Amino acid sequence: MKDPQKQHKEQQLLGRQQLYQTIAAIPRGKVASYGQLAALAGHTGAARWVGWCLRHLPKDSSLPWHRVITASGKLAFPLATAGYLRQCEKLEQEGVPLKNHKVSMKLYQWKP
Numbered sequence: 001m002k003d004p005q006k007q008h009k010e011q012q013l014l015g016r017q018q019l020y021q022t023i024a025a026i027p028r029g030k031v032a033s034y035g036q037l038a039a040l041a042g043h044t045g046a047a048r049w050v051g052w053c054l055r056h057l058p059k060d061s062s063l064p065w066h067r068v069i070t071a072s073g074k075l076a077f078p079l080a081t082a083g084y085l086r087q088c089e090k091l092e093q094e095g096v097p098l099k100n101h102k103v104s105m106k107l108y109q110w111k112p
Contacts, residue, residue, distance in 0.1 A: 016053050018042060023054075026067040029095045030110035031103055033071040040112065051076065066090035067110075073102040 019041040034047035066087045077084035
């Protein structure tokens with residue numbers, strides 16, 4: 001019989017791997033919300049978990065983290081911080097503009 005703690009850790013790792021594969025699938029020029037990604041990865045209602053996973057990505061990760069925004073179209077970083085400016089720049093390079101500090105989810109939300 002498997003150790004319950006070990007089994008839980010394996011499930012957590014599998015969940016993060018599913019999430020990372022989902023984020024990797026977001027096409028250039030599109031965005032997805034934290035909650036949308038949680039649901040697509042099989043964790044409906046776990047938007048904060050998605051944020052936690054992204055916050056703990058290795059610094060050299062090639063995952064397109066910048067394509068993940070809030071359901072209202074806002075960036076999760078506080079305005080004018082280094083993270084906000086970096087994410088904004090990456091999105092604009094992909095043709096995703098911000099208007100009044102928001103991305104139009106109607107135009108740019110990924111619909112897999």
